[in-house]
Amino acid sequence: MFACALTALPMAVLAADLDTSDAGMPQPQQFDTERYGDFRDRLANWKVTIGTGAIYMPEYEGSDKFDVNPFPIFSAEFGERVSVDITGVTVDLYEANGFRVGVKGGYEMGCKADDSDYLRGLGDIDAGGVIGGIVSYEAGPFEAYATLDKTIGGSDGLTGTVGAKASYKYERFIFSADVLGTWADDKHMESYFGITSAQSARSGLAQYDAKAGVKRVDVKASITYMATENWLVTGAAGAGFLMGDAKDSPIVKDDVQPFAMLGVAYRF
Template sequence: MALATAFMLFPVAAFGADIGTVDAAVAPAAEFDSQRYGDFRDTLANWKVTIGAGGIYLPEYEGSDKFEVKPFPLISATIGDRLHLETTGITYDVFSWEGFTLSARGGYDLGRKEDDSDYLRGLGDIDAGGVVGGIISYEAGPFEVYAALNKTIGGSDGLQGTFGARASHRYERFIFTADVSGTWADDKYMESYFGVTSAQSASSGLAQYDAKAGVKRVDFKASVTYMMTKNWLVTGAAGAGFLMGDAKDSPIVKDDVQPFAMLGVSYKF
């Protein structure tokens, strides 16, 4: 669960460059009908890829007051103008006009393991599941507002909605970003991650608790990327989430303030 939260918190940005065109001599016209099938070499030239790794310091699970350091992959790719691949999944821009973008998304939820923390003993595991959803955003210069709705299939079977705003600014070799967002979750999600059933209460010793739908957290985060060279990047990020409503009041939650910090190195192609 800690790593799943990390994926949600850290803004993985793609600063990819063209891979470069493939030598035309590789595929003579007599062997490859580009007019009929399209030339994949032109597609490769539009790929922008960033790959790297780092470490992240964050709570053991959402609501814990104990922290751990975990390795964190930095993977991002943009194919053409519409398809975006990141560690969390795939996004496809269905429609764009005058700064507005409507996107479809597919990804995954890692769930939560009982052995992620001593505090979770007796609560059982929350299985992993697939995620499908959509995002609508509006961008004006360095500013962007966005809203996302994601449904988990399997696992919690929950629904989450996020509304937020971000800003970015480049100064010489530095890129600064800041983001604020709020997340709402339905009954299924809240009951899975913050509720305690009678059976779980008997196994864990925690009081029985019924978590209802509502705004579960507000997040503030910022990152700084330093471009050491044309290809090598160093990124640091930090922020905090503030649990709210039934999430904050859950007996599973030991601290409603959830800070994190991350440092990573990546290479853009």
């Protein structure tokens, strides 16, 4: 069920707001290597955050039924250019004066037809790898970004996002807000929202051709509370609004796709 549900959120929205380096909290003391060993000391240098939570979201992209699923929290920075989170790996190729260009690799989890009664007869969408690039510009608390991602296997689709983010840190709290739009090509749209003649015969839904275009617009707000210099509690809520051919698909029962997440994590 979780794989199908994750397609209801664009990858940019999934990335946790866990950059606590300037949160106004005292930095962790140097670890005692004799007590903890070199591995824990390396984690401190790598800025690793690990935790778990729960997410409330639609069964699939377009569903009007919701599930609560466990949700992993993970982020890590390796040096100045490499970062990792649950969406994949990003490597910065160029960074200067707030402008950043990078490449990234990740995954698309696909969708199982038996994850929802609405999808029965439509067949599975296989998982696939994702490669892409990101361009962003940051000025103070504001950041604008654009991404382009190609799925290899699975939907074999191409998606792009354009978004903006604002963040504010006050004492132990980190507040952020995001807005972004997602465009998808014919292959992605047809995989997730189209219905072929064979699928129509099996499912009873009308045949439907989903064309390339703006798929959805998302808004999100999050709050992270630094309980100590290591422990944090984070929560986020938002909604996606399906657009164009995605909104008009027979599998879409509700074009408004809300979600909420709450978790706890430990920062090394």
